[in-house]
Amino acid sequence: xxxxxxxxxxxxxxxxxxxxxxxxxxxxxxxxxxxxxxxxxxxxxxxxxxxxxxxxxxxxxxxxxxxxxxxxxxxxxxxxxxxxxxxxxxxxxxxxxxxxxxxxxxxxxxxxxxxxxxxxxxxxxxxxxxxxxxxxxxxxxxxxxxxxxxxxxxxxxxxxxxxxxxxxxxxxxxxxxxxxxxxxxxxxxxxxxxxxxxxxxxxxxxxxxxxxxxxxxxxxxxxxxxxxxxxxxxxxxxxxxxxxxxxxxxxxxxxxxxxxxxxxxxxxxxxxxxxxxxxxxxxxxxxxxxxxxxxxxxxxxxxxxxxxxxxxxxxxxxxxxxxxxxxxxxxxxxxxxxxxxxxxxxxxxxxxxxxxxxxxxxxxxxxxxxxxxxxxxxxxxxxxxxxxxxxxxxxxxxxxxxxxxxxxxxxxxxxxxxxxxxxxxxxxxxxxxxxxxxxxxxxxxxxxxxxxxxxxxxxxxxxxxxxxxxxxxxxx
Amino acid sequence: xxxxxxxxxxxxxxxxxxxxxxxxxxxxxxxxxxxxxxxxxxxxxxxxxxxxxxxxxxxxxxxxxxxxxxxxxxxxxxxxxxxxxxxxxxxxxxxxxxxxxxxxxxxxxxxxxxxxxxxxxxxxxxxxxxxxxxxxxxxxxxxxxxxxxxxxxxxxxxxxxxxxxxxxxxxxxxxxxxxxxxxxxxxxxxxxxxxxxxxxxxxxxxxxxxxxxxxxxxxxxxxxxxxxxxx
Numbered sequence: 214x215x216x217x218x219x220x221x222x223x224x225x226x227x228x229x230x231x232x233x234x235x236x237x238x239x240x241x242x243x244x245x246x247x248x249x250x251x252x253x254x255x256x257x258x259x260x261x262x263x264x265x266x267x268x269x270x271x272x273x274x275x276x277x278x279x280x281x282x283x284x285x286x287x288x289x290x291x292x293x294x295x296x297x298x299x300x301x302x303x304x305x306x307x308x309x310x311x312x313x314x315x316x317x318x319x320x321x322x323x324x325x326x327x328x329x330x331x332x333x334x335x336x337x338x339x340x341x342x343x344x345x346x347x348x349x350x351x352x353x354x355x356x357x358x359x360x361x362x363x364x365x366x367x368x369x370x371x372x373x374x375x376x377x378x379x380x381x382x383x384x385x386x387x388x389x390x391x392x393x394x395x396x397x398x399x400x401x402x403x404x405x406x407x408x409x410x411x412x413x414x415x416x417x418x419x420x421x422x423x424x425x426x427x428x429x430x431x432x433x434x435x436x437x438x439x440x441x442x443x444x445x446x447x448x449x450x451x452x453x454x455x456x457x458x459x460x461x462x463x464x465x466x467x468x469x470x471x472x473x474x475x476x477x478x479x480x481x482x483x484x485x486x487x488x489x490x491x492x493x494x495x496x497x498x499x500x501x502x503x504x505x506x507x508x509x510x511x512x513x514x515x516x517x518x519x520x521x522x523x524x525x526x527x528x529x530x531x532x533x534x535x536x537x538x539x540x541x542x543x544x545x546x547x548x549x550x551x552x553x554x555x556x557x558x559x560x561x562x563x564x565x566x567x568x569x570x571x572x573x574x575x576x577x578x579x580x581x582x583x584x585x586x587x588x589x590x591x592x593x594x595x596x597x598x599x600x601x602x603x604x605x606x607x608x609x610x611x612x613x614x615x616x617x618x619x620x621x622x623x624x625x626x627x628x629x630x631x632x633x634x635x636x637x638x639x640x641x642x643x644x645x646x647x648x649x650x651x652x653x654x655x656x657x658x659x660x661x662x663x664x665x666x667x668x669x670x671x672x673x674x675x676x677x678x679x680x681x682x683x684x685x686x687x688x689x
Numbered sequence: 690x691x692x693x694x695x696x697x698x699x700x701x702x703x704x705x706x707x708x709x710x711x712x713x714x715x716x717x718x719x720x721x722x723x724x725x726x727x728x729x730x731x732x733x734x735x736x737x738x739x740x741x742x743x744x745x746x747x748x749x750x751x752x753x754x755x756x757x758x759x760x761x762x763x764x765x766x767x768x769x770x771x772x773x774x775x776x777x778x779x780x781x782x783x784x785x786x787x788x789x790x791x792x793x794x795x796x797x798x799x800x801x802x803x804x805x806x807x808x809x810x811x812x813x814x815x816x817x818x819x820x821x822x823x824x825x826x827x828x829x830x831x832x833x834x835x836x837x838x839x840x841x842x843x844x845x846x847x848x849x850x851x852x853x854x855x856x857x858x859x860x861x862x863x864x865x866x867x868x869x870x871x872x873x874x875x876x877x878x879x880x881x882x883x884x885x886x887x888x889x890x891x892x893x894x895x896x897x898x899x900x901x902x903x904x905x906x907x908x909x910x911x912x913x914x915x916x917x918x919x920x
Contacts, residue, residue, distance in 0.1 A: 292879045313879075314888035322883055328831070329876035332824055332886065338800040341895040345800065346885030351895050358895065376827065394884065537838050557842050569832060569869050570839035572861045582861075583845045610868050624843070 236302075237398055237429045238262040238285060243299035245280050245289060245453075254280045256453040257299070264397070267420075267430040269440055269464075272450035273476050273643040274615075278433040279325070280453075282400045284308065285431065287316045304397060318347060321391035322400040327383035327407055328566070336370050336378070336386045337362065343394035358393055364422075365389040366415050380407035380565065380637070381523030381669070388419060398429045405436045407637065409523045409669045413439050435643050436670070438482045441465055449475065476644045483671030491517055491680035499632055499663050501534060502543040506684050511632075513547075516654050516664040518674040521684030527667045530684065531634045534665065535560040546631070560632040561625030567617040571609035576601060576620050579609050580627045587627055595623040599653065615646050622653065633657055634665040639673045651677035700739070700903035703797055703805035703896075709911045710789045716918045717782040717789075725918040726782060732910055733788050740796045749788045756781060799824045804894025817887055824881075825874055832869040836862055 240260040246253040255277045262268050270278040283289040284301050287308030301307055308316045321343070324330040333339040337358055344354040362368040367389045370382055378386070384407050391399060399420075405413050417439050424430055424443065432440065447464040449456045459467075465480055472480060491498075491510050498512035505526070511517045511534075521527050532538035536556030544551050546559065564570060573579030580592045596602040599619040604612060609620050618638060625633065638650050647670075654677045658664045668674055674681070701709075713732070716725050730753055737746035756777050764770035764777075799820045806816045840846040845861050885892075 286883055288879050288883070292875065292882070312888070313882040314885045317883040317885050320883075322880070324876070324880055326876060329828065329873045330880040332877065332881045332884070333800045334798045334824075334827070338798060338896065342800065342881075342886075343884040345804075345894055346888050346890070346892045348890040348893055351893050354893070355895050376831065390884070532838075535842060537841065558844065560842070562842055564835065564839065566835065566869070568872075569835045569865055570843070572840070572843065572845060572865060583843070583850070610865070 235264045236261060237264040237266070237304060238431070239300075239302040240281070240284065241300045241302075243284065243297065243301060245277075245284065246296045248294040248296075254295075254453055255284075258450075258454060260448065260455070262429060262431060264429050265424075265427050266446065267424045267444045268432070269437070269444040269447045270431065270433040270450060271435065271437060271447065271477065272456065274435075274613075274646060276450040277453040278450055279402055281450075282322065282402050282431065282433055285398070285400055286320050286322045287311065287313045314346070317343070317394075317396075319396050320398045320400060321394045321396035323384075323387050323391050323402065323404050325403045325406060327380045327387060330387050331375050331383065331390075334375050336367060336373065336375060336389075339375060339386055340367075340390045340393045343390065347394075361389055361393045365392055365419055366412075379524040379528065381409055381412055384408060385412060385415070385523075388416065392419065392423070396428070398431070399423060401430070401432045401434075403434055403436075404432070405434065405439065407523070407669070409521075410671075412523055413669075417443060435478050436672075437478050437480055441480065441482075449477075473644070478644050478647070479672050483675060489680060490682060491515065496548040498547065499534065499665075500545050501530070503530065503533070504541055505686075506530070509682050509684075511663050511665050511682070512680070513663050514658055514661050515679040516658045516666055516677050517680045517682055518678035519665055519667045519682050519684065520669070520674070522686075523669075525684050525686055527684060528636055531562055531636055531665070531667060534632065535562040535634055537562070556632075559630060560634060561622070561630045562634045563618055563621055563636060563638060565637050567614060567621055568610060570621055571617060573609060575606050576609055576612075576623075577605045579620055580624050584628065591627055595627040598626065598656075599623045615642070615649070618650070619653070622657075626657075630662075632663045632665070634667070636667045637669070638666070639668060639670045647673055648676065700901075701907050702898055702900050702904050703801045704809060704898075705900065705904040705907055706793060706796060707805070709907050710793045712911050713914060714786040714789055716915060717786045725914060726785060728914055728917055730785055730788075732914065733785060733792060736792050737788075737795075740792065742792075742795055745788075745791065745795070749785070752784070753781065794823060794826065797823065798896070800894060801896040801898075803892065804896045804898055807892060807894065808898060813887075821878070821881070821886075825870075825877065828873045828877060829866070829870050832873060833862070833866055836865050836869070 238261065240258060242257045242259055243255055244253050244257055245255040258277065258281070260281065270281060272278055280289060283293060285303055285308065289295050290297055290309055291313050297309065301309065303316065304319055306316070331339045333342050340358045340361060341354050344357065362371060365385065365388060367385050370378060370386065375383065375386070384404065388404065404416060408416060420430060420443055432444070434440065445461055447459040447461065449459070467480065491512050498510060500511070501509040503509055509530070519527055519530065529538060533540045533542050534544065534556065536553040539553065544556060551559065571579055573582045576596070577592060580595060581587050593602065596605055599622055601616060601619045601623060604616060609617060612620065622633070635654070639647050642650060651673060654664050654666060666674065666678060713729055717729055730750065734746040734750050760774040760778060764774040802823060803816055803820045806819070837846065840861055846858055851858050
């Protein structure tokens with residue numbers, strides 16, 4: 214019986230190919246202005262996608278590509294209030310005029326933030342969620358879930374709670390869930406922001422399979438190289454407009470210099486990590502003797518990249534180093550052991566969601582909050598150093614992600630912290646923002662601090678890391 | 690048919706758990722005698738341990754023991770202690786009842802709740818808000834934990850600070866928590882609706898629902914509790 218179900222599913226995937234060539238998506242002179250913002254996010258934007266086509270939307274942060282995705286799945290204007298003019302047509306319907314749930318039957322979205330896009334607490338229920346809500350037969354749905362889990366490479370996560378999965382693992386479940394929903398159009402908003410190399414390759418092969426089965430794909434991305442040979446067309450956006458449309462061949466042949474001027478990330482897969490493992494020095498820098506990973510050295514005056522597969526324990530190691538997690542690991546700074554309490558005083562940890570670590574009513578007060586004896590001149594110096602002095606009176610939560618990150622760093626600097634740990638600071642960053650993060654890290658390292666950079670992003674690691682510590686699960 | 694996919698909880702159906710929690714809470718809050726309190730507390734501890742919430746179980750039993758010890762040996766000797774004792778003893782059944790609520794939230798997944806309530810023909814306008822609250826509460830807990838961690842690193846939460854400026858500490862927590870929860874809530878709702886939550890169709894469920902020995906056992910335990918209350 215199960216076999217019959219699977220065949221049914223295959224047929225379902227094939228079926229989407231019948232309409233190849235017909236128009237799947239048409240945006241005509243669309244202008245979108247969010248309620249909270251003055252500037253429109255899209256201006257007179259026109260965009261067409263044929264059924265079965267695979268299109269990449271790229272451009273700097275804030276160029277409007279996420280807004281395009283939200284127009285296509287109906288979240289603008291259903292959830293995110295906005296003034297919309299022009300016409301939007303998705304498979305012949307206007308998403309604004311249909312309930313979100315109905316649009317969702319044919320259009321699936323993989324969102325940017327892995328933490329807030331699952332509803333169920335276990336991976337398999339999450340994958341079944343769309344089918345359940347569409348009233349699918351439970352036995353058939355279970356078989357479909359098992360099959361997709363296998364093909365998309367999440368079967369090994371089945372026994373875990375969603376809350377204990379890493380960001381990258383959650384992101385893979387999100388993709389598997391979209392595949393389970395069997396839509397005709399897939400929308401992906403920065404799907405690789407949290408993925409390791411192998412997961413990126415798996416994503417690529419899943420996307421290839423979906424494209425070959427006739428599905429329509431729209432991918433909004435900063436990280437580009439893995440899409441080579443997969444997309445049919447590229448639309449580069451700038452300030453809410455189409456800056457340029459490229460055929461696949463033209464896009465992948467853009468010369469490096471032009472690419473950087475346009476603010477695009479690398480078009481080629483990064484070379485394998487070239488940075489050496491730092492030499493362990495008992496007397497200088499931070500050394501963690503980890504029960505599972507052995508000795509992890511983080512020298513002073515260097516940016517050390519901490520890399521490893523999704524879910525191997527990078528964030529957990531960061532929590533040990535910053536004293537948030539109890540652990541038998543021995544941590545020494547310049548040869549002297551540090552207690553957990555001491556680590557919370559010496560280390561700064563920039564978490565994946567920076568907006569949850571800012572507390573002051575203004576940027577200036579953020580730096581002095583709960584601290585005695587901080588001279589105003591030191592505050593000004595820290596603000597200037599991170600180039601946020603003109604934001605001193607703004608509320609931290611009103612700033613952009615990149616600006617918030619700078620505020621958090623300034624706050625650690627003013628206290629003279631020595632260990633700076635960044636957990637995936639480049640997720641969702643375009644080329645310029647990546648360069649700027651890399652500049653801040655290099656500058657801090659140059660002043661003798663210990664910099665630890667957790668990342669999957671080789672471009673960022675190549676730009677600023679001096680050494681590389683790789684975590685791998687012991688084979689035993 | 691044997692499917693390779695098995696999920697949903699182990700030994701008791703969500704409907705049995707819901708009924709058990711409601712009945713025990715009613716017993717606790719209506720009679721409130723200690724005869725039902727002690728066995729209800731013990732049953733709760735066992736249920737929590739079965740859900741691997743050992744710490745939660747230890748906390749509630751420990752807190753109960755402290756309150757009992759205080760009101761037996763300490764408070765009667767202290768001037769004005771009787772008032773405190775009465776107040777403490779008055780809150781005990783409420784705390785145990787809340788413990789049962791925690792057990793239900795902890796042991797129930799949103800899909801199980803939706804599936805179970807659907808079988809019971811509970812209308813959609815009741816089920817969806819309940820399921821969303823269940824899911825959202827987990828996100829708020831996650832946000833709160835992340836913010837508390839950041840406060841610890843930032844030196845904003847220490848025993849001294851909490852005692853000297855309790856309100857200020859709460860303020861540090863609440864403002865970012867509200868901001869984070871609003872954002873998370875919006876994103877959660879957006880993605881759940883895109884996946885059909887709240888659609889006109891009657892949803893199905895892949896969660897394992899059905900009654901077995903576990904349900905009979907829990908039913909008997911609840912009956913036994915009810916008979917203790919009747920004494």
